[in-house]
Amino acid sequence: MPRLVITLACFLIVLIGSGCATKEPCIDQIVNIPQKCQMDEGVMPEIEQREFKKGEELEQNKWVYGNYLTMKAYAEKLRAEIGRCK
Numbered sequence: 001m002p003r004l005v006i007t008l009a010c011f012l013i014v015l016i017g018s019g020c021a022t023k024e025p026c027i028d029q030i031v032n033i034p035q036k037c038q039m040d041e042g043v044m045p046e047i048e049q050r051e052f053k054k055g056e057e058l059e060q061n062k063w064v065y066g067n068y069l070t071m072k073a074y075a076e077k078l079r080a081e082i083g084r085c086k
Contacts, residue, residue, distance in 0.1 A: 037084070037085030039081045039082070039085055040081060041078065041081070042074075042077065044074060045070050045071065045074055047067045047070070047071075050063060
């Protein structure tokens with residue numbers, strides 16, 4: 001009987017001493033993983049809708065090419081951010 005009491009008392013001391021008997025998590029159980037990199041995406045450019053009439057193919061091509069250049073510049077900015085984070 002005394003051996004059982006001593007064993008239970010030792011178990012209680014170890015449990016309380018480890019800090020895992022409390023409701024709060026143990027400090028050594030929390031793992032902090034720092035972020036490798038923060039990317040600045042910026043604002044994605046919006047392309048406004050526009051309708052063209054028949055015979056305005058040249059203006060339509062200029063407008064589409066302008067939108068292409070805008071999106072290409074945005075994609076290059078994102079690639080630069082991704083390259084910086086690697």
